[in-house]
Amino acid sequence: MVLTVHHLGISQSERIVWLCEELGIDYKLVKHTRAPVLSPDSLKSLPGNVLGQAPFIEDSDTGVTLSESGAIAEYIIHKYGGGKLSIGPDADxxxxxxxxxxxxxxxxxxxxxxxxxxxxxxxxxxxxxxxxxxxxxxxxxxxxxxxxxxxxxxxxxxxxxxxxxxxxxxxxxxxxxxxxxxxxxxxxxxxxxxxxxxxxxxxxxxxxxxxxxxxxxxxxxxxxxxxxxxxxxxxxxxxx
Ligand SMILES: N[C@@H](CCC(=O)N[C@@H](CS)C(=O)NCC(=O)O)C(=O)O
Missing domain, CATH: 1.20.1050.10 (Glutathione S-transferase Yfyf (Class Pi); Chain A, domain 2)
Known part of the structure; x- marks a missing residue:
């Protein structure tokens, strides 16, 4: 599995890096630097990154690319984290x-x-x-x-x-x-x-x-x- 997490410095994508670290999963971190406020071309030009923003992930196993912090968090937790750090309907x-x-x-x-x-x-x-x-x-x-x-x-x-x-x-x-x-x-x-x-x-x-x-x-x-x-x-x- 290669899960690539695109992180833009000083941005919301710190959440996804943090999530992967808490889950202890394997992932490849690709860092991008703001140019000097908005996204650089390296992030905007990624196939599937329609809004050109971070966070953005690529999953080479499934061919999925995904934006939006909440969607990415749920995808990683349930696909690769065994549901850890989430609470499901079986709980109280x-x-x-x-x-x-x-x-x-x-x-x-x-x-x-x-x-x-x-x-x-x-x-x-x-x-x-x-x-x-x-x-x-x-x-x-x-x-x-x-x-x-x-x-x-x-x-x-x-x-x-x-x-x-x-x-x-x-x-x-x-x-x-x-x-x-x-x-x-x-x-x-x-x-x-x-x-x-x-x-x-x-x-x-x-x-x-x-x-x-x-x-x-x-x-x-x-x-x-x-x-x-x-x-x-x-x-x-x-x-x-
Ligand atoms: N609702 C989106 C917001 C994404 C977003 O606004 N990302 C900002 C970083 S905090 C960004 O990429 N900014 C650079 C730009 O828009 O050019 C999410 O939670 O993922």
Whole structure:
């Protein structure tokens, strides 16, 4: 089996590298560097990568190519991971529902709220601008719900670490290089990020996928968006 994982530095595809490390499966990692913000030709030109984005995988055993973090995570877990890190319908129904909810919440609710916030931030609107107020409010509600969940649960699905956590962490860590979100008001999210950051699988994934990047696991956001300072050409994202 050759499962090729295409990873774009400082991006959502860190989730897939992390997943493969947690599952302990064989995979080939191909790294791409932003040029200097968007995808380079090496990623855009891959057959089957219609949107030219990462994550993107190629499975030489099946001929499958696939995009979309959640779809890729499910494909790898069930095809090569023996279902590990997922919770299925045979589990306790509430735990199963929580797993599904948080797995999808990451990219269906939180990530869009973060991206709207990012674009509003880049637009440099005045403080009182209505659209800025709406975006801030929507993002706060989404983060507060996450914080509330993590108050009484070590991991998103409950007592076990799952792929729902792998889907979530990019949103509250590396994404903040683009949209400047402080996590200071969300102490449970900060505890959770500390726990995730201590996992061997997370550390290995970051070391393999983004060895130069300082993981953003603390409260403070960078002073400027990576988009505003020239993407990978700047060094604000690098370890000091
Ligand atoms: N919903 C997609 C989003 C993919 C996506 O937006 N990837 C970004 C990296 S975070 C990308 O490839 N950006 C480069 C570009 O669009 O040119 C997923 O979860 O896989």
């Amino acid at each position: 129904a509430k735990t199963y529902a929580s797993y599904l909810y948080w797995f999808h919440y990451a990219n269906a609710t939180l990530q869009p709220a973060l991206q709207v916030g990012m674009f509003v931030g880049l637009a440099k609107l005045e403080d009182g601008a209505m659209v800025k107020g709406l975006a801030d409010r929507r993002l706060h509600v989404a983060l507060q719900q996450l914080d509330d969940r993590l108050k009484d649960h070590k991991w998103l699905a409950g007592s076990d670490f799952t792929a729902a956590d792998i889907m979530m962490v990019y949103c509250v860590s590396t994404q903040r290089y683009y949209g400047l979100v402080s996590l200071a008001p969300y102490e449970n999210v900060l505890r959770y990020l500390r726990d995730c950051g201590q996992r061997d699988g997370y550390r290995r994934a970051m070391e393999k996928g983004d060895p130069e990047m300082e993981p953003l696991l603390g409260a403070q956001a960078p002073a400027k968006s990576l988009i505003d300072v020239g993407g990978t050409e700047s060094d604000i994202w690098k370890k000091k």
